[in-house]
Amino acid sequence: MDKREENFDDDFVVEMTDEDGNVFYYSEELIIPVDGERYALLVEIKNDEHEHGCDCGCEDDDVVIAKIVINADGQEEYIEPTDEEFDKVQAAYEKLLDEEE
Numbered sequence: 001m002d003k004r005e006e007n008f009d010d011d012f013v014v015e016m017t018d019e020d021g022n023v024f025y026y027s028e029e030l031i032i033p034v035d036g037e038r039y040a041l042l043v044e045i046k047n048d049e050h051e052h053g054c055d056c057g058c059e060d061d062d063v064v065i066a067k068i069v070i071n072a073d074g075q076e077e078y079i080e081p082t083d084e085e086f087d088k089v090q091a092a093y094e095k096l097l098d099e100e101e
Helices: 083-100
Strands: 004-008 011-017 023-034 037-044 063-070 076-079
Touching: 023 063, 023 083, 037 083, 063 083
Parallel strands: none
Antiparallel strands: 004 011, 011 023, 023 037, 037 063, 063 076
């Protein structure tokens, strides 16, 4: 995963590049602290390339959980959490949702 890119309309925008070189942009929606580590809930920023109402799934939100670490340059970087970390973050997020209700 990649790093936080810029501040756009008061949202942090994260640029990620997949193994095929495709670039995706995500908005950092929430930071979830778990076991002394920080995890980001990232929601893909979609472009409007074609009409809404199609069946391609373009209106579905692509949500990613990423672990925030400090790299060798002292910059924040997003990495994929382990399965165990993901399960803990998911449980913490569900608890947050339950508390809001």
